[in-house]
Amino acid sequence: MSQKAYIVGTADTKGPELSYVRDLIAAAGHETVLVNIGTKGGEDGVDITAAAVAACHPEGPAAVFVNDRGQAVVEMSRALTAFVQGRDDIGGIIGLGGSGGSGIIAPALQALQIGVPKVLVSTLASGDVSAYVGASDVNMFHPVTDVSGLNRISRKLLGNAAYALAGMMAHEAPVVEDDRPALVLSMFGVTTPAVQMITEGLSDRFDCLVFHATGNGGRSMEQLISQGDVSGVLDITTTEICDLLVGGFLSAGEERLDSIAQMKLPYVGSCGALDMANFWGPETVPSHFKGRQFYHHNAQVTLMRATPEESAKIGAWIGAKLNKCDGPVRFLLPLRGVSALDIEGGPFHDVAASEALFGALRNTVVQTSTRQLVELDLHINDPAFAEAAINNFNEIYEWKVN
Incomplete structure (x- = not known):
């Protein structure tokens, strides 16, 4: 027609x-x-x-x-x-x-x-x-x-x-024949090294589609997953959930992670940039956040550190979503920091908040043979973390396809 x-x-x-x-x-x-x-x-x-x-x-x-x-x-x-x-x-x-x-x-x-x-x-x-x-x-x-x-x-x-x-x-864009299965990945500026290393390590076997975790990016990723056009997910940067629950400007909505449960795809997730909520310039930060810890990323973007209470809420929310996933799931906990700012000596390094996040995940996720938390004594941008993400994905992908 x-x-x-x-x-x-x-x-x-x-x-x-x-x-x-x-x-x-x-x-x-x-x-x-x-x-x-x-x-x-x-x-x-x-x-x-x-x-x-x-x-x-x-x-x-x-x-x-x-x-x-x-x-x-x-x-x-x-x-x-x-x-x-x-x-x-x-x-x-x-x-x-x-x-x-x-x-x-x-x-x-x-x-x-x-x-x-x-x-x-x-x-x-x-x-x-x-x-x-x-x-x-x-x-x-x-x-x-x-x-x-x-x-x-x-x-x-x-x-x-x-x-x-x-x-x-x-004038349709030229179609490039590519028989590699498509993967989607989530990235933010403060998790860029991790995602770039993961992409480099998987691109020989997979067509890697990287989405910017800015709210619309997460929604677009979820929509593409729901269309059935991808074979796996490396959701390294779940920061949009922090914005949803804390009140930042880059939320992807309550539906974040729902497509994973729906499509039962091999899923490797992590806590990327869950230390921060995002606002525009300082004047856009709601007054009830007065006195909080901020980092001025640039003139247009202001970041706010999540508190231990907020971090616990985030961990429990993610855990409840993961419990609805019947497909193979590995969720990685980078114990030495979840972003470029959350590193020893960094402006968002907060041991209490990090432990609240990880503790809520441990307490909420019902681990099974296919749904597991993987704790890594690494920073999210360490090369060894990228290697672990690749290895975990390869393991569950092979399990799924076989």
């Missing part, structure tokens, strides 16, 4: 803009499908009506066509997500929206597989776009003017977005 460019928006309020983008993409040589998600008419020239989209809602179209605008937006988003997941001819997709339209379209784009070209032209694109991009590869374009009428600015910027999608569809 030929792959088509889908153009999505509220045709009742943005009909001329949607048609303009569609015509440019069609002129670039792509078959197009214009999808209306507006509920107040204006459907001349659309290929998929709002009623057809609403019919995909799990509870039927009546759930979408309600009098409350906020509820209608939420339910149309659910319907659109179900609609796109049911299509097998989406070669690329572009959405146009203000706050309401962006809220409808973004979850549907996120639901598509990573690698499918996705563009969202949104009046909210110049602010915090994390909710609209999520863990996926949505490309957001800021239209500068509102998406309301065609003028000398909007024609140029909507044209740029249209041709961006057309270009992505016309």
Whole structure:
């Protein structure tokens, strides 16, 4: 089946803009499908009506066509997500929206597989776009003017977005044949030496995909694992869990580690950067953290040392997640430090906090023949730690495949 460019928006309020983008993409040589998600008419020239989209809602179209605008937006988003997941001819997709339209379209784009070209032209694109991009590869374009009428600015910027999608569809990145199984790894600046040594030691046998543990990085890693596209995980840097539980800015959410349990993949994890919660500049640190121990990584990033109480909570949380994993698990405890800052003489070296973390893991994890804690009298960035991580992964990977 030929792959088509889908153009999505509220045709009742943005009909001329949607048609303009569609015509440019069609002129670039792509078959197009214009999808209306507006509920107040204006459907001349659309290929998929709002009623057809609403019919995909799990509870039927009546759930979408309600009098409350906020509820209608939420339910149309659910319907659109179900609609796109049911299509097998989406070669690329572009959405146009203000706050309401962006809220409808973004979850549907996120639901598509990573690698499918996705563009969202949104009046909210110049602010915090994390909710609209999520863990996926949505490309957001800021239209500068509102998406309301065609003028000398909007024609140029909507044209740029249209041709961006057309270009992505016309020129796929070269496919490099690689029969090595894919592994995912998590890394942070303060665990970079460990992950680089592990990657170097495994890259002859595996295609190593390294994710930056910045919240979205962890979510993206989890999404890729859930898609079934990887063969193993070396989750060396679980720092996002510290942000979740302590209140930092780089949380990957409550779902962190859930894909490991779901997919039962060979998993080697560790405590990388669990000594710190992350904030932006000093002015962004909440006032209730006044008096805590901080390290100013740079002008934009402020790190806060986790306390023994917080560390115990983190260890117990991870342990409970690991107990749900039926696949082969090795969780490594680097007893001499979990980050470049947590080292003897370093600014975050705190024996009490480290012991609280390790003790909570020991007390919580139910160890079995396949689920084990591995204690190492090493720092996480020691070469011997990387070697131990590689050896443990090779052991459980061979056990899994055989």
